[in-house]
Amino acid sequence: xxxxxxxxxxxxxxxxxxxxxxxxxxxxxxxxxxxxxxxxxxxxxxxxxxxxxxxxxxxxxxxxxxxxxxxxxxxxxxxxxxxxxxxxxxxxxxxxxxxxxxxxxxxxxxxxxxxxxxxxxxxxxxxxxxxxxxxxxxxxxxxxxxxxxxxxxxxxxxxxxxxxxxxxxxxxxxxxxxxxxxxxxxxxxxxxxxxxxxxxxxxxxxxxxxxxxxxxxxxxxxxxxxxxxxxxxxxxx
Amino acid sequence: xxxxxxxxxxxxxxxxxxxxxxxxxxxxxxxxxxxxxxxxxxxxxxxxxxxxxxxxxxxxxxxxxxxxxxxxxxxxxxxxxxxxxxxxxxxxxxxxxxxxxxxxxxxxxxxxxxxxxxxxxxxxxxxxxxxxxxxxxxxxxxxxxxxxxxxxxxxxxxxxxxxxxxxxxxxxxxxxxxxxxxxxxxxxxxxxxxxxxxxxxxxxxxxxxxxxxxxxxxxxxxxxxxxxxxxxxxxxxxxxxxxxxxxxxxxxxxxxxxxxxxxxxxxxxxxxxxxxxxxxxxxxxxxxxxxxxxxxxxxxxxxxxxxxxxxxxxxxxxxxxxxxxxxxxxxxxxxxxxxx
Numbered sequence: 001x002x003x004x005x006x007x008x009x010x011x012x013x014x015x016x017x018x019x020x021x022x023x024x025x026x027x028x029x030x031x032x033x034x035x036x037x038x039x040x041x042x043x044x045x046x047x048x049x050x051x052x053x054x055x056x057x058x059x060x061x062x063x064x065x066x067x068x069x070x071x072x073x074x075x076x077x078x079x080x081x082x083x084x085x086x087x088x089x090x091x092x093x094x095x096x097x098x099x100x101x102x103x104x105x106x107x108x109x110x111x112x113x114x115x116x117x118x119x120x121x122x123x124x125x126x127x128x129x130x131x132x133x134x135x136x137x138x139x140x141x142x143x144x145x146x147x148x149x150x151x152x153x154x155x156x157x158x159x160x161x162x163x164x165x166x167x168x169x170x171x172x173x174x175x176x177x178x179x180x181x182x183x184x185x186x187x188x189x190x191x192x193x194x195x196x197x198x199x200x201x202x203x204x205x206x207x208x209x210x211x212x213x214x215x216x217x218x219x220x221x222x223x224x225x226x227x228x229x230x231x232x233x234x235x236x237x
Numbered sequence: 238x239x240x241x242x243x244x245x246x247x248x249x250x251x252x253x254x255x256x257x258x259x260x261x262x263x264x265x266x267x268x269x270x271x272x273x274x275x276x277x278x279x280x281x282x283x284x285x286x287x288x289x290x291x292x293x294x295x296x297x298x299x300x301x302x303x304x305x306x307x308x309x310x311x312x313x314x315x316x317x318x319x320x321x322x323x324x325x326x327x328x329x330x331x332x333x334x335x336x337x338x339x340x341x342x343x344x345x346x347x348x349x350x351x352x353x354x355x356x357x358x359x360x361x362x363x364x365x366x367x368x369x370x371x372x373x374x375x376x377x378x379x380x381x382x383x384x385x386x387x388x389x390x391x392x393x394x395x396x397x398x399x400x401x402x403x404x405x406x407x408x409x410x411x412x413x414x415x416x417x418x419x420x421x422x423x424x425x426x427x428x429x430x431x432x433x434x435x436x437x438x439x440x441x442x443x444x445x446x447x448x449x450x451x452x453x454x455x456x457x458x459x460x461x462x463x464x465x466x467x468x469x470x471x472x473x474x475x476x477x478x479x480x481x482x483x484x485x486x487x488x489x490x491x492x493x494x495x496x497x498x499x500x501x502x503x504x505x506x507x508x509x510x511x512x513x514x515x516x517x518x519x520x521x522x523x524x525x526x527x528x529x530x531x532x533x534x535x536x537x538x539x540x541x542x543x544x545x546x547x548x549x550x551x552x553x554x555x556x557x558x559x560x561x562x563x564x565x566x567x568x569x570x571x572x573x574x575x576x577x
Contacts, residue, residue, distance in 0.1 A: 079442035091437035093430045104430045108442030
């Protein structure tokens with residue numbers, strides 16, 4: 001018998017006025033997998049994240065987590081279902097200290113024991129009382145990750161974790177994400193522009209272009225796919 | 238962090254001592270003036286929770302003060318089923334009635350933000366004074382309602398003004414403590430999170446609807462208490478007691494005190510009282526400056542002075558008195574902190 005995927009995006013469409021952001025996109029993530037979601041700018045990757053976290057309601061289709069639909073769940077209850085996320089352009093609580101940002105992440109939980117552990121894990125414990133907005137961009141991204149981890153998620157959605165990082169930082173990030181999966185028993189869905197990172201980290205890759213799925217498979221399969229090469233490099237004349 | 242806690246507690250104890258001793262050093266009428274400053278302070282505490290912490294602006298808090306004031310007037314004059322209620326007991330009721338009104342305003346406010354919310358709340362401030370004129374049997378029309386003069390409780394040997402002072406500041410200190418406990422706990426953190434990023438707050442499990450309406454309710458509760466005390470001190474209410482400009486003054490006091498600094502709000506409250514009532518004194522001081530001659534008797538001079546002082550204060554300390562305090566205390570606390 002086939003195991004049920006942890007996350008099922010089932011023929012989801014989302015339109016904004018005349019613009020089709022997602023068109024019948026289906027995407028499954030098995031428990032314990034790292035899945036990369038890639039595509040050119042405007043392909044609908046962040047829209048997909050916003051649909052999964054219920055910031056957007058899809059026009060058609062369903063999103064199921066652990067077998068149950070998420071569509072009846074309000075955005076603020078998503079984290080209780082076990083889904084946490086980071087944002088493309090770092091959405092920190094700028095007026096709060098690092099530790100308070102992470103405590104907000106634990107808001108939906110009963111205790112705050114996870115906060116200190118998480119701060120140590122992402123190596124932020126020494127700056128925990130600093131204002132979040134005082135820190136350099138790369139560190140702010142770690143605060144955001146710590147906030148997501150503090151909620152004790154089963155599924156972690158990372159929106160461009162490599163964005164704005166230096167070459168060295170990106171290399172370390174790859175190892176870090178794989179280690180994260182093991183240490184926190186996570187399933188990870190990763191939106192990323194940095195092709196090298198996705199190809200080295202992801203078990204499977206899902207490619208969107210203009211809101212449609214154009215390919216999916218292992219990194220090697222996707223890299224050899226004609227449609228993918230066209231989408232990234234433009235169709236041959 | 239423990240150091241910061243002790244600094245804050247020490248500050249509170251010092252404030253309590255000052256409040257308790259101050260009437261000995263000032264005249265009876267000054268005590269009354271200070272009591273009114275205390276009422277503004279209470280209203281500003283509420284506004285700070287709403288605007289400074291949850292990030293929702295209100296240009297209509299004068300209306301919530303009016304609701305509190307009218308609740309007290311109705312209960313003491315008309316009474317509850319014909320039984321007049323003693324003014325002291327109407328204070329918490331006034332807070333609750335205003336708080337419920339705040340919750341009701343908070344619901345539509347969920348869909349609005351920034352400028353639109355400012356306009357809606359301003360609309361409330363504008364329209365509210367018309368209600369007593371419409372329901373003049375019940376609310377007394379433009380003449381308003383006359384309350385019994387406030388008297389110290391039987392057996393307490395003190396003047397009325399001193400009594401109003403201690404009553405107001407006693408309540409103010411309790412409400413300051415409550416506000417402080419609220420903002421430093423989980424609720425305050427959730428409010429600040431919403432202020433800084435609504436999407437991230439929602440994704441962290443914070444219900445925007447619940448916390449934003451809660452902030453409106455609490456904030457209006459504070460304003461209602463302030464309005465009730467104001468009615469008791471004045472011994473009358475009418476639409477002019479809570480004019481539209483009162484709501485604007487409160488926002489001014491909040492900006493001067495510092496959006497999210499609770500003790501700084503005392504300075505904001507003092508400034509709005511002082512500039513409303515003693516702008517001519519400021520004009521006299523300013524006349525000592527070279528090349529300035531202001532006629533303190535000239536009509537409109539108080540508004541000019543108010544505006545000018547406000548511009549100067551905001552230029553010098555854009556983060557308000559609270560920001561100034563923090564800047565002075567910050568190096569001290571961080572140094573001690575890193576050493577420990």
